[in-house]
Structures are given as C-alpha cells and as structure tokens.
Amino acid sequence: MTDENGGADPDEFRGGSDGVRRRADEVRGGSDGVRRGADEVRAGADPDDVRRALNEAHRRDWACVLAATVRSAGSLDLAEECTQDAFMTALQTWPRDGIPRSPAAWLITTARRRAIDVHRRDQTLRAKLPLLVEPDEHMAESPAEVSAIGDERLRLIFTCCHPALAREAQVALTLRLLCGLTTAEIARAFLVGEPTMAARVTRAKKKIAAARIPYRVPAEQELPDRLDAVLTVLHLLFTTGHAAPTGDALVRDDLVVRAIELGRLVVRLMPDEREAIGLLALMVVTDARRATRTDAEGAVLLLAEQDRGRWDHAAIAEAHSLILSALRGGRPGRFVLQAAIAALHAEAPSYADTDWRQIVGLYDLLLAAWPSPVVAMNRAVAVSMADGPQAGLELLTEIESASSQLLGYHYLHAVRADLLRQLGRRDEAATAYRQAIELCSNSAERQFLSGRLSALRAAPDPK
Amino acid sequence: MAQYLILIYENESDYAAATPEVWNEVMQAHGRFAEQITELGGKFVAGNALQPTTTATTVRGDVVTDGPFVESKEALGGYYLIEAADLDQALAIAKVCPARFGGVEVRPIMEFPAE
Known part of the structure; x- marks a missing residue:
C-alpha cells in the first residue's frame, strides 16, 4: 500500500497560526464558549488586531471549528486541513473585510465550505481516511447554533481517546485535534523526534479510518470506562507538563494550561x-x-x-x-x-x-x-505524619514485600530514606537515598536527593 | 457494516492437557458464541478451528519447512469472520469470544474501493 496521506501533513497549512502563542496566565477563566458581540463588524481591520483576534480564536475555538467541520469533511484529516485553511483565509481576508462579529461562526462556515469544495472538486478524496460518522445529525449553520457544537467536540474527544488506540497516540491526537497543536510542538513536549510523533499521529488516524472507530459519544453502559480513558489522557497531559522541569519549560507550562482547559471543557459538556x-x-x-x-x-x-x-x-x-x-x-x-x-x-x-x-x-x-502500590505508599507517608515515622516505615515495609513492582520506583526509596532519617537511622537512610538517586531520571529531583544525602552526612548525631 | 476477522490465539499445551470436561465447555462456549454475535448486533460470516501448529507447514518461496510461520507460546488456533457496524461493536463481540487459554486479535478486513 502506498502512503497517499504521508505528504499531506496539515502542518504545512499552518502559516496563518505561526503567531499563535499560548500564555500560561490565560489558564483560568479561559472560556472556550464562543463570545459574541464584542467585535464590531467594520470594513477593514488593523493587521495586528486581526492577528490578535485569530490567535484568540485559535486558542478558544480550534476544537469547535474542527469538530463542526468533521461531518462535512467526512474525515479527520480533511477536517483538520480545512480548519487550518479557514484560519489562513481569515489572515488574508479579515484585514480587508474586517473582523467578523463571531469569528468562530465565520471560521466554521469557511472550513465547511472548503470541505464541500474539496469533495466537489475531487470525488476520489471521499476515500481519504473516511470517518465513520453517524448520519442524521443537524448541522450548526448560524452563529446561534454554534453552541450546539459542544456535542461534536465530545465526539472528537472520545474518538481521540478511544481504547483501541495506544495511550501515547490518544495523547498526541488530543493535542493535535482538540488543541490545534502542531506535531512539532507535541514532539517537543514529549521529548521525542518530530518524525516519530508525525508517524504516531498518522498511524492513529489511519487506524481510526481503517478499523472504523466510530465518531460518537459512547453508549451509557460503556461511558464509565470510556470517560475514564479520556480523563486519564487529560491527567497524563497535566502531569507531563507539571513534572519537575526537564526540557522546554514553556512547552510544559502550555501542557498544564491545555489540560486544565480540556478539563473545563469536559466538565461543561458533561456536567x-x-x-x-x-x-x-x-x-x-x-x-x-x-x-x-x-x-x-x-x-x-x-x-x-x-x-x-x-x-x-x-x-x-x-x-x-x-x-x-x-x-x-x-x-x-x-x-x-x-x-x-x-x-x-x-x-x-x-x-x-x-x-x-x-x-x-x-x-x-x-x-x-x-488499589495501587503507589497509592498505598502515599498512604504510608500520611500515616507517618499522623502516627509517627515508625508506623509509616512498618507500612512501607509491608507494601514493599507485597509488591516488588515498586522497587524500581525512586520515590519509594526516597520515602523510606526520609522515614529512616527521622528515626535517626542515618546509615540506612543514606543507603536508601543512594538507591533513590540511582533510580531517579529527573535531574532536578536527583539534585534534591543528593542534597538530602549530604545534609544527612553533615547533620550532628541525634541525641 | 464492515467485516472483521477475530483471530483466536491460545496456548496449545493447555489444550493438550485439557480434560474432556474442559473440552466440552469450550465446545459449548463456541456454540453459544454464534448466537451472541447476533445478540450483539453483528453477523456471523465464517469461523473455523485449526489443527495445532504441530501440523503446520511453512512455505517461503520454494523452501518448505515443518512448523508454523512464527513460533510462539500462544498460537493461532481458530478464527471467526464477522460483520459489525463499527469497531466498538466488533470489540464487544470479541470480548465474549471464547479464548480461555489466551486472547483474541481483531483485524478489520481491508476494503478496496469499487471502480
């Protein structure tokens, strides 16, 4: 089989969103709902205003525009291209025609028209990674109907986080399709090469089409498991961004912001x-x-x-x-x-x-x-605070003997080291710190543990 | 509707060691499975059990060798070809497919566009 989609990575259409930068301070109150009435329609607009409006729309309405375009496009790939196209068209026409009253509605209409045009022009494109969409859905055409797209975004989330996709693909698709992040940005956030990430995204999209992963919100009986997968992906985005700094701090802050925004979206859509x-x-x-x-x-x-x-x-x-x-x-x-x-x-x-x-x-x-050994371990820490380090250490020893799974986890040894230190068992504490340092891959945390180890050596003898 | 192949991978030695009761249970489970496919909204197209891999012969070019294509503990031991509306329905069906000594793999059948 030839890879007819390999050359169609939509990142190349992203000229218009180059300036789209996300700021960490936008996280709270970051409303994704379509705000209307703030912008006046006027003939012509300052290019800087246009850029600002587009950046805001990209941040706030990307998922909305994409989700609304999926049905007309009949394929996630084409919907993505048309969405990017709409943003680029806006960059060219808004300075001339003015910023529309509802940028989201304008972008949706433009992206959909483009999808329909593509279909008209080239019937063979229908075969391009077709998406299994459920028929008989009404389409939001006017700005007033834009809010009805919430449901479409839910479909998009559940499709991106389908359990038949690998977790890493779920994460990548979510960032791509719901946040409009480029493959390069996602690759940077997860410290993998861009070709690797591009291949991951392409493979996932192909599986969605070829295996007929349906574009829909799961039925009630499936919902608990399926929602759990969605929440796990969002939590993973958050913890990846939140983990002590390795790599590009700005990219990681952005992941935190994105995860919280998506969390807000899911809560709004499934209150x-x-x-x-x-x-x-x-x-x-x-x-x-x-x-x-x-x-x-x-x-x-x-x-x-x-x-x-x-x-x-x-x-x-x-x-x-x-x-x-x-x-x-x-x-x-x-x-x-x-x-x-x-x-x-x-x-x-x-x-x-x-x-x-x-x-x-x-x-x-x-x-x-x-039930997880990591939860049991954190509980032991809490017990040590409530009942003293000895009680905590006893629990920890129990957990270690019940599950060898934790022995490769640096945090376990760090916790044990800290409890031993509190009990004045300095030699054992030092050994545990060394084990923790050896297992820890994060440089900031390793530095912290080394500091603890030296402090232990420098401290006067207890009593 | 689309077609999916459910490939059953199981540990052959477990079957070799199975009692007649276990065999009986397995056969009954497969008998029920055909009905379950329909109950779950799918359609049974075909299905067969395979002789164990000790009977397999591999051919690569002109070279004929004794044994399966890939040696593994859990070997392909049977399959069902089903029709389902989408992957979710196919997976729901696969979840009830009997495979007590292993598991199943679900593969969509490739469709070629009509001219």
Missing part, C-alpha cells in the same frame, strides 16, 4: 460526571502551587518547604467548591478523592498542621477505589 469534576479540581488545586514548587534556582521544594502565601488561593477555593459538588451523590471515584487529598494539603496552614488523620481516611477510600 453530571463527578469524576470529570474531580479531575478538574485535582488539576486546578495542584496547579495552584505551581509558583512555589521550585526555588529561584529551579531546585525542587518539598510541600513542607513551600511558601504557602504564594499559592493561588482563588484557584484553591475554586477546587474546593468543585470537590464539594463532586462529593455529592454516591461513592467518590479516584480523581475526586485525589482532589480532596490535594485540597486538604492546599488548605492547611502548614505542613505540620495538616489534617493528617483525614488525609489517611481519604487514602483508605482511594485505596479501595483504586
């Missing part, structure tokens, strides 16, 4: 899904500590060492109310519980004055909802 609310709360409350996670030199700071006054208290309050709404009605799932734990930390006046008892209780629930 009754408590786990979606839980994930959003978890991301918001974790991100509230972003400014204090490292010191001025970029070294990792422990929760206990962070300046709580610099946490984003508005974000913490938002997460708090999200968690309250997610806790109503039934057993909380893993994201809600993780958010609740993170929020308790965020709301505590200090590390020592954290409600460790309640945190242990939440970990008990989390362990039941999501």
Whole structure:
C-alpha cells in the first residue's frame, strides 16, 4: 500500500497560526464558549488586531471549528486541513473585510465550505481516511447554533481517546485535534523526534479510518470506562507538563494550561460526571502551587518547604467548591478523592498542621477505589505524619514485600530514606537515598536527593 | 457494516492437557458464541478451528519447512469472520469470544474501493 496521506501533513497549512502563542496566565477563566458581540463588524481591520483576534480564536475555538467541520469533511484529516485553511483565509481576508462579529461562526462556515469544495472538486478524496460518522445529525449553520457544537467536540474527544488506540497516540491526537497543536510542538513536549510523533499521529488516524472507530459519544453502559480513558489522557497531559522541569519549560507550562482547559471543557459538556469534576479540581488545586514548587534556582521544594502565601488561593477555593459538588451523590471515584487529598494539603496552614488523620481516611477510600502500590505508599507517608515515622516505615515495609513492582520506583526509596532519617537511622537512610538517586531520571529531583544525602552526612548525631 | 476477522490465539499445551470436561465447555462456549454475535448486533460470516501448529507447514518461496510461520507460546488456533457496524461493536463481540487459554486479535478486513 502506498502512503497517499504521508505528504499531506496539515502542518504545512499552518502559516496563518505561526503567531499563535499560548500564555500560561490565560489558564483560568479561559472560556472556550464562543463570545459574541464584542467585535464590531467594520470594513477593514488593523493587521495586528486581526492577528490578535485569530490567535484568540485559535486558542478558544480550534476544537469547535474542527469538530463542526468533521461531518462535512467526512474525515479527520480533511477536517483538520480545512480548519487550518479557514484560519489562513481569515489572515488574508479579515484585514480587508474586517473582523467578523463571531469569528468562530465565520471560521466554521469557511472550513465547511472548503470541505464541500474539496469533495466537489475531487470525488476520489471521499476515500481519504473516511470517518465513520453517524448520519442524521443537524448541522450548526448560524452563529446561534454554534453552541450546539459542544456535542461534536465530545465526539472528537472520545474518538481521540478511544481504547483501541495506544495511550501515547490518544495523547498526541488530543493535542493535535482538540488543541490545534502542531506535531512539532507535541514532539517537543514529549521529548521525542518530530518524525516519530508525525508517524504516531498518522498511524492513529489511519487506524481510526481503517478499523472504523466510530465518531460518537459512547453508549451509557460503556461511558464509565470510556470517560475514564479520556480523563486519564487529560491527567497524563497535566502531569507531563507539571513534572519537575526537564526540557522546554514553556512547552510544559502550555501542557498544564491545555489540560486544565480540556478539563473545563469536559466538565461543561458533561456536567453530571463527578469524576470529570474531580479531575478538574485535582488539576486546578495542584496547579495552584505551581509558583512555589521550585526555588529561584529551579531546585525542587518539598510541600513542607513551600511558601504557602504564594499559592493561588482563588484557584484553591475554586477546587474546593468543585470537590464539594463532586462529593455529592454516591461513592467518590479516584480523581475526586485525589482532589480532596490535594485540597486538604492546599488548605492547611502548614505542613505540620495538616489534617493528617483525614488525609489517611481519604487514602483508605482511594485505596479501595483504586488499589495501587503507589497509592498505598502515599498512604504510608500520611500515616507517618499522623502516627509517627515508625508506623509509616512498618507500612512501607509491608507494601514493599507485597509488591516488588515498586522497587524500581525512586520515590519509594526516597520515602523510606526520609522515614529512616527521622528515626535517626542515618546509615540506612543514606543507603536508601543512594538507591533513590540511582533510580531517579529527573535531574532536578536527583539534585534534591543528593542534597538530602549530604545534609544527612553533615547533620550532628541525634541525641 | 464492515467485516472483521477475530483471530483466536491460545496456548496449545493447555489444550493438550485439557480434560474432556474442559473440552466440552469450550465446545459449548463456541456454540453459544454464534448466537451472541447476533445478540450483539453483528453477523456471523465464517469461523473455523485449526489443527495445532504441530501440523503446520511453512512455505517461503520454494523452501518448505515443518512448523508454523512464527513460533510462539500462544498460537493461532481458530478464527471467526464477522460483520459489525463499527469497531466498538466488533470489540464487544470479541470480548465474549471464547479464548480461555489466551486472547483474541481483531483485524478489520481491508476494503478496496469499487471502480
């Protein structure tokens, strides 16, 4: 089989969005809904205004335009090309004709027209990675109907995160199709080469077409599993961006922003899904500590060492109310519980004055909802705070003997080292720190652990 | 509707060691599977069990060798050709396909555009 789509990577159509830059400070309140009425229609517009309006539209409406174009295009690939085309056309015509009242509606109409044109011109394109769309769907044609596209974006999310696609492909497709990121940008964020990422995206799109992965929101009985896959992808985006700095910090900040935006979108589109609310709360409350996670030199700071006054208290309050709404009605799932734990930390006046008892209780629930050795290990840390390091260490030893899976995980050894240090068992602590350093691949964290190890050596003998 | 091939990969030694009761259960499960395909909205097109890989002969060019194309613990032991509306339906069907000593692989059948 020849690769007839290999040369059609839509990145080449992205001339118009070169200037599209995302800023981390846009994360909160980043409304994706189509704002109307703000812009006046006028003949001609300043090119800088056009660029600004287009950047904003790219950021806010990309998924909307793409999702609305999928049906006319009948293929994700063609929809993507037409969407990029619409942005490029706008860059050329808006300076002459003025910025339309609803940029999103204009872009949708343009992208759809382009898709229909392509079909008319070249019937063979119909065979190009055709997408299995369900018939009999109404099309939003007027600006007033743009809001009805929410459902289309949901289809797009569920298709990108289909369990038949590899996790890394789910992540890449989500960033490409829902965020409009270029393959180069995604490759940078995940520290892989651009050709590798391009191949990953192409392969996933081909599978969607050839295996007939349907473009739809899953049926009720499938929804819990399928939504979990979507939330896992968003969480992965977030944690990749949030992990201590390796690679391009700006790209990583952007991932955090994107993950939170997508989290907001899912909550808006599926307001009754408590786990979606839980994930959003978890991301918001974790991100509230972003400014204090490292010191001025970029070294990792422990929760206990962070300046709580610099946490984003508005974000913490938002997460708090999200968690309250997610806790109503039934057993909380893993994201809600993780958010609740993170929020308790965020709301505590200090590390020592954290409600460790309640945190242990939440970990008990989390362990039941999501049995994982990593959760058990974090619970042991909470127990050590509530009942002392000896109790924590005993639990940790139990976990280690029950699951050898954790032995390659540097964090386990770091936790054990810290508990041994607190117990004054310095030699054993030093050995554990060394094991942790050996296993840790992140330079900032390795530096932190080395610092701990030297401090241990320098410290006076206990008692 | 599209066609999918469900390839059943199982551990042959488990079958060699299976009791008559186990065999019986497996046969019954396959008997039920045909009905389950219909219940799940798909259509049975074809299906067969294969003789074990000890009976396989591999041919590459002119060279004939004894044994399967790829040696592995879990070998292709049978298949179903089904029709399903989309991958979700095919996967729902694959989930109930009997394969107690292994698992199944779902492959879409390639369609060639009509002239």
